Amino acid sequence: MSGTPEGPVHPEPAETHAAEPALTERHLARRTAELRDCRAAFRVAQLAMAVVDEDGVVVVANDSFGALLGTDPAALEEQAAADLVDLASDARTWHAYREVLGGGRSRFRCTRRLKHADGRSLWAEVTVAPVPDSRRVLLSIADISDRRELHARLRHLKMHDPVTRLPNRALFFERLSAALEAAAQGAAPDAPPSHGSHQSYESYGYGRTGRIGLCYLDLDGFKAVNDTLGHRVGDRLLAAVATRLTECADSDGYTRNGGHLVARLGGDEFAILVEDSTGTEQLADLARSVLDALQLPFDLGGQRLSVSASIGVVERVGLGTTATALMQAADTTLYWAKADGKARWTLFDPERNAHRMTRQSLSSTLRPAVERGEFALEYQPLVDLSDGAVRGVEALVRWNHPQFGSLAPNRFIGIAEEDGSIVELGRWVLNTACRQARQWQKDHPRERPIFVSVNVAVRQVWDSDLVADVAGILAETGLAPHLLQLELTESAVMGSNGRPLQALQALSDMGVRIAIDDFGTGYSNLAYLSRLPVSVLKLDGSFVRGFQDEEHANPADELIVEALVHLAHRLGLTVTAECVETAGQASRLRRIGCDTGQGWLYSRAVTPDRIAELIGTEPLPV
Known part of the structure; x- marks a missing residue:
């Protein structure tokens, strides 16, 4: 057994103690070198940085930080970091910064606009983050001015029209919404009306009004310029128009954001936005100046052009108004300006708009209303002026609208003619009137049957087979053809040719009476009467109103009516006078020789039951 101990050999304690000082010195040297390198890297780093203590005071700043602000970095020490990079300008940023300083937040980042010592501005992205194992934080600032400039340039391209260089639709609606x-908020103005001025916004006479105005315009006939002269000339014209609009807007005044915003919304449509407008008169003056400016000829590279514009003007309180509602009102008003003859400005009219909205509502519900049975007929007697007997009735349609109540024909017939629903409605009126006339005949078999007169729109002749419809209804109801009278306006009948004339002739050959309604207000082509299949002339009420009494009668009206009656009789026609309201009028018409009269003297339009009571009773007073 040897004397060498078994197991591992451990160093002597004395040897271990001797090695410790050497290891500590190497560690400290390495740490010192690392710190020296970190300080050097901190000083020469391209990113601007500063170490900030828990009180928000700069402990040390690097050279890039000093260069960013145009000062010696040593001069930044002992200064409040929040003041150097504008962290206290709004409550939200200040609160986040204080949270990082206090250790309650890991980091935060924001964008700030800083001032260089030479006066120029720059945009910086500021990041604040805690330094590990320390109560200090690291403030780093990246200059993003180039990036912001590029973003602004791209945004400008995105938000501006390339042809006119005006703000486009997207920027216009952004500004409008703002x-x-x-x-609505009633906020104070962002800045005085001119750069560099320290006067208040109100001192210029443009105080916050809470109102907003808009001129919405397009050029009259611009498509013809593109079609005849080409799009290059059209683009030059648009650019020239934009220049004149801008001049008009700049001369009108300033808003809190500078001059009025002029934008091209697309095609030949432009808009001028007036913030904090002072009333409709300001907008009217601006619209007039625009029209005057655009009426001056444009010289486009030797090509001389003259244009006009139509302008819709809207001015109202901003509170409660949306961008959509404002633009709808402006678009409607522009349409009115076009419809009223172009080359003009028109101010938004709430009553006219309400009428338009009602018209649209009626148009959208007219066709279904026929199917729902919302229409009814009333009848006005046609009285024989010689004896006071009721010879016939005119069927007048009423619309029992669920929202607007009972509507007279003048409220919806024009709409029905425009959208074509007059065909279906007219067919229902014809069927109902013929059926009622036949029923009266059945209920009073011993009395002379009365005829029923039904108004027919010219579109019914064009868009349907009126002859077939009439023949089918007469056959179905059993009413004799001579007991049906169809009324067409003078302009429709006098201008008849081709299919309408053939239809009228076929109906006349069938035995149906054809009457010209409101005669004397349209063509009045008397020679044409002899070639038309007409049985009756209904004189317009404007002639009859001149027959007040012997003292106040208009001799000219009486001579005209007398001549028309005699001519009609020579042609084999009968004459009905409309709007007979007094006994004096009836007496003069009877003396002239007029055959029948219709008007409030005898009866207003009444229900079928009331007409039934008149049949077979004493004659009405004549």
Whole structure:
């Protein structure tokens, strides 16, 4: 057994103690070198940085930080970091910064606009983060001015029209929404009306009004310029128009954001937004100046052009108004300006708009209303002027609208003619009137049957087989053809040719009476009467109104009516006078030789039951 101990050999304690000082010195040297390198890297780093203590005071700043602000980095020490990079300008940023300083937040980042010592501005991205194992934080600032400039340039391209260089539709609606929001909040103006001025916004006479105005315009006949002269000339014209609009807007005044916003919304449509407008007169003056400016000829590289514009003007309180509602009102008003003759401005009229909305509502519900049975007929007697007997009735349609109540024909017939629903409605009126006339005949078999007169629109002749419809209805109801009278306006009948004339002739050959309604207000082509299959002339009420009494009668009206009656009789026609309201009028018409009269003297339009009571009773007073 040897004397060498078994197991591992451990170093002597004395040897271990001797090695410790050497290891500590190497560690400290390495740490010192690392710190020296970190300080050097901190000083020469391209990113601007500063170490900030828990009180927000700069402990040390690097050279890049000093260069960023144009000062010696040593001069930044002992200064409040929040003041150097504008972290206290808004409550939200200040609160986040204080949270990082206090250890309650890991980091935060924000964008700030800083001032260089030479006066120029720069955009910086500021990041604040805790230093590990320390109560200090690291403030780092990256200059993002180039990036912001590129972003602004791209945004400008995105938000501006390349042809006119004006703001486009997207920027216009952005500004419009912001203006409406500011008007609703009643916020103070962002800046005085001119750069560098320290006067208040109100001192210029443009105080916050809470109102907003809009001129919405397009050029009259611009498509013809593109079609005849080409799009290059058209683009030059648009650019020239944009220049004149901008001049008009700039001369009108300033808003809190500078001059009025002029934008091209697309095609030949432009808009001028007036923030904090002072009333409709300001917008009217602006619209007039625009029209005057655009009426001056344009010289486009030797090509001289003259244009005009139609302008819709809207001005109202901003509170409660949306961008959509404002643009709908402006678009409607522009349509009115076009419809009223173009080359003019028109101010938004709430009553006219309400009428338009009602018209649209009626148009959208007219066709289904026939199927729902919302229409009814009333009848006005046609009285023989010689003996006062009721010879016939005119069927007048009423719409029992669930929202607007009982509507007279003048409220919806024009709409029905425009959208074509007059065909279906007219067919229902014809069927109902013939069926009612036949029923009266059945209920009073010993009395002379009365005829029923039904108004027919010219579109019914064009868009349907009126002859077939009439023949089918007469056969179905059993009404004799001579007991049906169809009334067409003078302009429709006098201008008849081709298919309408053939249809009228076929109906006349069938035995149906054809009457010209409102005679004397249209063509008045008397020679044409002999070639038309007409049985009756209905004189317009404007002639009859001149027959007030012997003292106030209009001799000219009486001579005209007398001549028309005699001519009609020579042609084998009978004459009905409309709007007979007094016994004096009836007496003069009877003396002239007029055959029948219709009007409130005898009866207003009444229900079928009331007409039934008149049949076989004493004659009405004549």
